[in-house]
Amino acid sequence: MDHNVYSEVTPEIVQLAKLSEKADIIETELFTKYDVKRGLRDLNGKGVLAGLTRISDVRANKMVDGVQVPIHGDLFYRGYNVKDLVAGFTKDNRFGFEETTYLLLFDKLPAKKELEDFTNLLSYYRSLPTSFVRDIIMKAPSKDMMNTLARSVLTLYSYDDRADDTTLPNVLRQSLQLISLFPLLSIYGYQAYSHYHDGKSLYIHSSRPELSTAENILHILRPDSSYTPLEARILDIALVLHMEHGGGNNSTFTTHVVTSSLTDTYSVIAAAIGSLKGPRHGGANIKVVQMFEDMKKEISDWEDEEQVAAYLARLLHKDAFDHAGLIYGVGHAVYSKSDPRAVIFKSFVEKLSEEKGLQKEFALYSLVEKLAPEVITKERQIYKGVSINVDFYSGFVYHMLGLPLELYTPIFAIARISGWCAHRMEELANNGKIIRPAYKAIGEDRSYTDVSDRKKSS
Template sequence: MDNNLNGLLTKWSNQSCRANKVNKELYTRYEVKRGLRDIDGKGVLAGLTRIGEVHAYIISDGKSVPVPGRLSYRGINIEDLVKGFLKDDRYGYEETCFLLLVGHLPDAIELRDFRGLIASNYELPRDFVRDIIMKAPSKDLMNTIARSVLTLFCFDDLADDLSERNVFRQSIQLIANFPLLAIYGYQAYAHYHEKKSFVIHSPRKDLSIAENILYMLRHDNQHTNLEAKLLDLALVLHAEHGGGNNSTFTTHVVSSAYTDIYSVVAAAMGSLKGLRHGGANIKVVEMFDEIKANVDNWEDPEEVTNYVEKLVTKQAYDRTGLVYGIGHAVYSISDPRAIIFKGYVRELAKEKGLDKEFELYNLVEKIAPEVIGKHRKIYKGISANVDFYSGFVYRMLDIPQQLFTPLFAVARISGWCAHILEELANDGKIIRPAYNCVEPKRIYLPLEKR
């Protein structure tokens, strides 16, 4: 692009930015709930769901009072769900998928058959890896997966069939395909962009989804039991988070237009890619790399506090003033996923010889809310969210950073599909909220008078 065109692009983009700015006072005047949330974080009621519940407050004397966070899948407390499959020493993600899709916990026979159904879909269309994944590999795997999902439409003879049975079939296929799309997409990326060997392992039908992820990712196919169990736990904790989170709400919005499941999931992928949503765990890991490089004594609360102060006052890391992994749109006192995760993270850190790094995370988790509260007005409590530890876990599992957000998608595809089925089952209206236009009225000027 020559200098003249560059100049025009700069000029007009600046004008566009000014033309699109809305006076912030107008949001108050028109009582607009920005982000569809009240100032205290309470979401605007936009729908009803039977799939997942995020509970973070109670109403007492007409006021919203924060309480320890609670997450339920189909009415079952996530803590009880996790304790159940861990107590029996089995992998829990597949039965979590069944619970979200079907609506109840499977019995032993149903779980066996459901796992078999998932395993029977552990394959992509013929030549898909060669013709789709290996060609023009993107530098961002979320885009690679989204493109692959849209391409799967072409291989489905019933792609536009919105009947309940067909969409359920497509859901099973996508749940089984997502690990392959993510891992194979990474292998293509690593080969073309990092000049690494291109190695493709076919998944094994006798392994769980968590085991297969590690099996396909690692050249030697090896993993410990604790590694696979912790990855499985991560998948369970990321599988669903109510209807209001950005990507799941996207599935409701797009499904309400009566389009195909592949288009819906691709839209959700675009949402999850964002740094304000699924991309946050990458920022946490990068932020801690900065902390480790700039704090001499990781065990000194004063030194760590000083660096967190620099983060909050925009003097360190990316200078946004954010402490990534701290705070949540809904939770205030605690994120139940982070609490569940933390104990097992400690165990894996010990196995990997990373106890000191875990304690640094633990120290920042304690310090950050106090520092943030000192420097800015907090309308509700803040605490560590699940992203605070998930990136650390993935790094301990030797999972490349490029796969952090795709693994979130591998987990959340089950929740997305459940919500797509729910939107279609209830035959609701197309989702179309109101926007007030605040642009002043102007008359049209002929070209010669402008």
């Protein structure tokens, strides 16, 4: 069979797609008529309450005299402000990903011995089954690392003698193994693609047990395994800031939904990966970097506020970059005045830009951070404030670290799996019902027509 059959969109398919679209379109006014919250969000952008969680909290407003007022955002992991968590481990010159994972899973900050034992456990699990790299990752490498990651996760099911056991001890064991293996699965998948598709040298470095998760990512990825302490620290902070964001974000909600069916851990995590892959969720930081590369070509003076503001207006008018009408990295479904993750990140990003000699680029990012909300407010009617989000600076950090674009979203997954696993454990611990919201049928009843009496579609 001709390989093109798998990717060719024929005129017949285009015509059938038009027929399908015509059948599926639902008039916007019907959502209002039946009080359906599109995207499970009301007209003010507030999420529909779909569950309860102890794992994290996103705060972006407060009640003042009975009215909700926007405030600078805060993010809490198990009741601890993320600002305090980051300040704590950076003050002690420690890596934070491992202890924050412990916090999310077990609802407590680990004592020194507990943290040491937990870190050793993660290191113990950070090895793939024999020949897995050769037989699975190296075969049919995909151009999309998230698809490669999902395929690898689903394949690990076959190596687990207790894959379908959903008791909490077994699911915790599976969770810790996946948290440990995500860096290997992601980076080895990229190395295979880079070798077979781009003709680059193939490097498969083994992880080192004495290194943190952030250090191992850089060690495994780079040909010479070298990195500076600042590079590893900032990547670690990026992982901590991305690892959890409440139960309502798309991939975490997916985790709850699929877990509620009592399926296996590998299927749940693969579904979450599929959600995170979407450009509306996990792929935004790639767009930020690409947008800035275009901006740097289009603007002659990066310090000229009028030129920068004019380019941002062109973005909104669909006259620049990808013509989508968006300024990537600006705006968030929940935060309005500020995204705490971006605020925390910014000072560390500035230090890395100095180490890399990219102060001019950092200044441009800072200028866009200042001007973008002003331009958006002038050009569009918005129901709440707008500010930069964590993707705005994370893409710049990954660019400075020399990470390939193909790994930007997998790095997000390497962080977020800690949150996914915590939410899976929470869903199972509460033995909740299968999640099944209602959809109202609005089609009309029709009488069956014999095939000889049916009219051909126009």
